[in-house]
Every structure is written in structure tokens, then in C-alpha cells.
Amino acid sequence: MPHIIVIGAGITGVTSAYELARLGYQVTVLDQHLYPAMETSFANGGQLSACNAEVWNQKATVLKGLKWMSQKTAPLLLNPSFDLHKYAWLIEFLGNIKHYEQNTRDTVKMALLARQRLFDIAEQEQIEFNLEKRGILHFYHTQHDYDVAMRVNDLLCSGGLERHAVTVSDIQNIEPTLTGNYYAGFYCPGDATGDIHKFTLGLAHASQKYGVQYIYGVQVSQLKQHAQGVDVIYHASGENMHADAHVRQTIRADAIVVCAGVNSYSLSRQLGDRVNIYPVKGYSITVQLNDTLSQNNAPWVSLLDESAKIVTSRLGKDRLRVAGTAEFNGYNRDIRADRIQPLIDWVNRNFSLSTEHCIPWTGLRPMMPNMLPVVGRGKRERIFYNTGHGHLGWTLSAATAVMVSQEILAEHPL
Structure with a gap:
């Protein structure tokens, strides 16, 4: 053997x-x-998200990254200090912009196959990991962001994804705990969430x-x-x-x-x-829902706020995972307060629940230039x-x- x-x-x-x-x-x-x-694999955003299969190789991503370089709380942060590996990786990343559409379609197809296989494994092996098959809701705050997302949605659907547009009233019906102001969104009913560590x-x-x-x-x-x-x-x-x-x-x-x-x-x-591979740092918080009000006011449907690049996953009755940010800063694993606070602030803006008890975490995404x-x-x-x-x-x-x-x-x- x-x-x-x-x-x-x-x-x-x-x-x-x-x-x-x-x-x-x-x-x-x-x-x-x-x-x-x-x-x-310890405390990521918790999403099994074929709807998030769009690759990042776009000019718009690069321009946003340059604009955000001076903002410590920005969703994407690049440490400008010279590192040969980092800048060689970024040059290769730019070279893959021409493959953006095909790579996105290929990723969608792979994600759909993976999603079904994971569901099958979990059922066969009887693995308990706070699985919620409630779909993923993307929402947008402005018409401009939504119009851009409409083109991305067409691309994702061309790869076989089931994902449709929703109005503000639809957003409230899908996830009634949301308290912010939104323009419109998209809903992918087939996606799911759970605790990756479990x-x-x-x-x-x-x-x-x-x-x-x-x-x-x-x-x-x-x-x-x-x-x-x-x-x-x-x-x-x-x-x-x-x-x-x-x-x-x-x-x-x-x-x-x-x-x-x-x-x-x-x-x-x-x-x-x-x-x-270059390490792209991400952060999460796990909000401890210790009181009945917080448990009732925390979302069960997984969310993705496109403007803030923040996602959520409900992990059972008493935990809410909130994750986001991308930081190009080498192999540094320090948990920075100025990167955690925007996640807490985002929860406070969008929900009526207690963020008194939040567990911060950071991890390094192993990312290829394409x-x-x-x-x-x-x-x-x-x-x-x-x-x-x-x-x-x-x-x-x-x-x-x-x-x-x-x-x-x-x-x-x-």
C-alpha cells in the first residue's frame, strides 16, 4: 500500500x-x-461562499489599495516598506488582470463542486460544526457600488452560480436584524456558513x-x-x-x-x-452573545458588506463571527487594535447587540498572484x-x- x-x-x-x-x-x-x-483554519469568516469567488485581479482593486494606503482602518492595507517577495508578487498580480473573468468563472465552478462535496462529507461522517444553510446576503450602500456589483453578478452567474438581486425591503425580510441604511443587494441561497475549526x-x-x-x-x-x-x-x-x-x-x-x-x-x-504564495493577513472577532437581547438581534443569515469588505457567520446560539480586511505586511501575526476596532464599530452600526465581549484573531491567507x-x-x-x-x-x-x-x-x- x-x-x-x-x-x-x-x-x-x-x-x-x-x-x-x-x-x-x-x-x-x-x-x-x-x-x-x-x-x-482557526477563526476565519466561516463562509462557504461560492458567491465570493470573484478574483481580486482588477485595476479597481489596485486603485483602491493605493488610495487606502494612508488609512489605518482601510479594508485593504499595504505596508509600503520594500520587500522583494511582496513587490514581485504584486507585479505578477497585475499581470493576471487580463485573466480576471476566466479565473473568476473557474473559481465559481470549483466552489460549487466543493460545496456539495463538503455537505456530503459532513453528512456521511456526522460532523457537527454549526452548519447553517441559510444563504449569503451581499448588500450595498450606494447606487454606484451596486451598479458595479451588477456586472460582477452577471459574471458569477455565467459560472453557474444561483444569485439574484434583492431590494431594500427584501434585505429586511431576509435578515430582519439589520439596522443600517442600504441601497440594494444580492442573495445567494445555496451558500452556507459554519465553524471551520470545528x-x-x-x-x-x-x-x-x-x-x-x-x-x-x-x-x-x-x-x-x-x-x-x-x-x-x-x-x-x-x-x-x-x-x-x-x-x-x-x-x-x-x-x-x-x-x-x-x-x-x-x-x-x-x-x-x-x-x-504571499501571506495576506486577515482579522476576525468572535462576538460572544451572552444575553438574550444580543442572541435575538444577531443575524442568522450570513452577510457581506461590500463597501467595508466585512462578512458575518452565526456560529450557534451564542457566537457571531465577523471578519474582514486584507493586509500586505509579510509574516507578521500581531493582532492590531486599530484593525480590530473597525470590525467592532461595524457590528455596532448594523445591529442592536452587545459587543462587550469580543475575541480578536488574525490569520495569514496563503494567496497566489492569480x-x-x-x-x-x-x-x-x-x-x-x-x-x-x-x-x-x-x-x-x-x-x-x-x-x-x-x-x-x-x-x-x-
Whole structure:
């Protein structure tokens, strides 16, 4: 039985391990943390959002980014300090503007396949993760923003998405807890929300009954590809207090799948590939709905405010996830108060609920310049990738896991 090592126990790594094990492979997953889903899969916006599949490669995005550079509270923030990787990535991003429409359609199609696969997995494995199939409501504050969004909506629908225009009265009927002033919106009834951390934990647990082994608290230090397989050399990570970090261990596989999020960039260079992922920082708050009034006045339908670039997900009776912002600031994981406060202010503007208890979080989205994930074999035999999903990791992971597992099956049949 071929042995496959998956590097990374985030949503893409765990989903890849699950699909490979279901095919019949022996699978081992390595992760630097002590538990699965402890980085970007921990507290994201919670949306399974085919309706958010539009890639960012537009001139308008660049112009907004330049305008917002001096505003610390802007939805998109670029640290102008020189960094070769960052500016090379941005140049490549600009070069993909010409592929905007096709890449958006392709992403929609992938997201629709992934959405159904995830629903099927959750039902089959009986995973509880605060799933809400209530759709996603996008709203706009001005006619100009709505007119621009109308063209985007046509593009998304050309990729197979079911999404239709709604009036102000429709907005209030779909989500009556909203208290702000809105111009119009769009509603995608097929999309959903849930707790990505809970789902990944549940799937990791389910995958173990198919034979997946997890080794937590280890850092991959070297990868050696040769005719007989791939040697993965690792040592205890900084979180692993019960092991000697100086002791190196080696595990051999017939093939490896790199699902290491923003760390995939450095691993790919070691393997002779160029997976040009840049970390794009995002923030979230989890509002604790501790009183009956807040529970009654918090939305159940998932929302996306296009002007603020903020999304919401209701995670059970007593939690509301609010997420947004994109920050180009390297591998910095500091939680900045001036980036968290706009999320709290947005909640206070749009709802009548208490924001007294909010848990802040930040994560690094692994983003490619063309906004498409890297799925498939690298230059060398036995090396595969399922990484670079950007802001759509959860939305796309169930499809890309099937794609990479089928490619492995073709090259390393059981």
C-alpha cells in the first residue's frame, strides 16, 4: 500500500488526507502545532461562499489599495516598506488582470463542486460544526457600488452560480436584524456558513477510522526526493515541550502533498518549485452573545458588506463571527487594535447587540498572484501540492482535495 505524507493539518491538509485514505492509501499528516486547524483554519469568516469567488485581479482593486494606503482602518492595507517577495508578487498580480473573468468563472465552478462535496462529507461522517444553510446576503450602500456589483453578478452567474438581486425591503425580510441604511443587494441561497475549526477537528477525527495517522508538534526541516520515495526529515517544533528539538527523525513516503499554507512558499523552493504564495493577513472577532437581547438581534443569515469588505457567520446560539480586511505586511501575526476596532464599530452600526465581549484573531491567507490554488504535481516526481487557496480555503478545499488525490492515484496506483 503506497504511503502518502501530507504536510499541514489545516483544512486543505486534513481534507486531502481524508480523500486519500478513502481511496485506500496509507496516510500520515505532519503539523507544527499540537492540534489541527490552528492557523488560518482557526477563526476565519466561516463562509462557504461560492458567491465570493470573484478574483481580486482588477485595476479597481489596485486603485483602491493605493488610495487606502494612508488609512489605518482601510479594508485593504499595504505596508509600503520594500520587500522583494511582496513587490514581485504584486507585479505578477497585475499581470493576471487580463485573466480576471476566466479565473473568476473557474473559481465559481470549483466552489460549487466543493460545496456539495463538503455537505456530503459532513453528512456521511456526522460532523457537527454549526452548519447553517441559510444563504449569503451581499448588500450595498450606494447606487454606484451596486451598479458595479451588477456586472460582477452577471459574471458569477455565467459560472453557474444561483444569485439574484434583492431590494431594500427584501434585505429586511431576509435578515430582519439589520439596522443600517442600504441601497440594494444580492442573495445567494445555496451558500452556507459554519465553524471551520470545528469542521476540521471533526474531519481529522473521522479520518483516523480510515487509518490516517497524525504527528503533531513537529517542524519539517528537510525534504529529500529520490528514486525510492521521499524522505521527510523533521524535529520537534517550538510548541512541543516534551521532545528534544535537536533530535532529527526521518519518515519515508511514496509521495508527499504540501498543504502548508503560507509555509508552502519556502517548502516549494526547497523542492525546486516556485509556488509564489504571499501571506495576506486577515482579522476576525468572535462576538460572544451572552444575553438574550444580543442572541435575538444577531443575524442568522450570513452577510457581506461590500463597501467595508466585512462578512458575518452565526456560529450557534451564542457566537457571531465577523471578519474582514486584507493586509500586505509579510509574516507578521500581531493582532492590531486599530484593525480590530473597525470590525467592532461595524457590528455596532448594523445591529442592536452587545459587543462587550469580543475575541480578536488574525490569520495569514496563503494567496497566489492569480488567486487560484496550486493543485497537482510539482516539477519532480512524488511531489504534489494542494495549497494557495487565499481567502477561499474552506470554500474550495473539498474540491481540490479530490483533484489532488485523483492525480496521485493516476501516478501512484494502489
